[in-house]
Amino acid sequence: MSQFTGGCLSGNIRYSAIADPIFMSVCHCKDCQRATGSAFGAVAEVPEASVTIQGKQKFYTSKGDTDNNISHSFRPERGGTLLSTAAIIPNVIMLTTGTLDDTSAFKLTMQIYCGSAKPCLQPGGAMKSFPNMPPPG
Numbered sequence: 001m002s003q004f005t006g007g008c009l010s011g012n013i014r015y016s017a018i019a020d021p022i023f024m025s026v027c028h029c030k031d032c033q034r035a036t037g038s039a040f041g042a043v044a045e046v047p048e049a050s051v052t053i054q055g056k057q058k059f060y061t062s063k064g065d066t067d068n069n070i071s072h073s074f075r076p077e078r079g080g081t082l083l084s085t086a087a088i089i090p091n092v093i094m095l096t097t098g099t100l101d102d103t104s105a106f107k108l109t110m111q112i113y114c115g116s117a118k119p120c121l122q123p124g125g126a127m128k129s130f131p132n133m134p135p136p137g
């Protein structure tokens, strides 16, 4: 088991999780690009029951390409996505890895939605890469 701790830039929202990550991924989808204001999202998926959160979050919901809801958490006064949940992956929280206290804990295992990757960030290497969502299982 690994322990993950993290929080927002101001420190008003903190989270911790003791879990074996389900997977750690980079997502190149348009929603992650918009939600992060960057070229991709990077998350560590952990069981929801392993996560403890302190502080007041707000949420907004978007629709994924499978038409399922994705809920994004952020700090009301400053923005910035802390974590997300996706209806298509129940009982899982996706910790935004830029919010981890120790970002070296992020061990990239796959890339998804590579079909939307920026041309200068084309997937490479030996990791698993999927043009969209990986198949179930």
Ligand SMILES: [Zn+2]
Pocket: 027, 028, 029, 030, 031, 032, 033, 041, 113
């Ligand atoms: Zn995405």
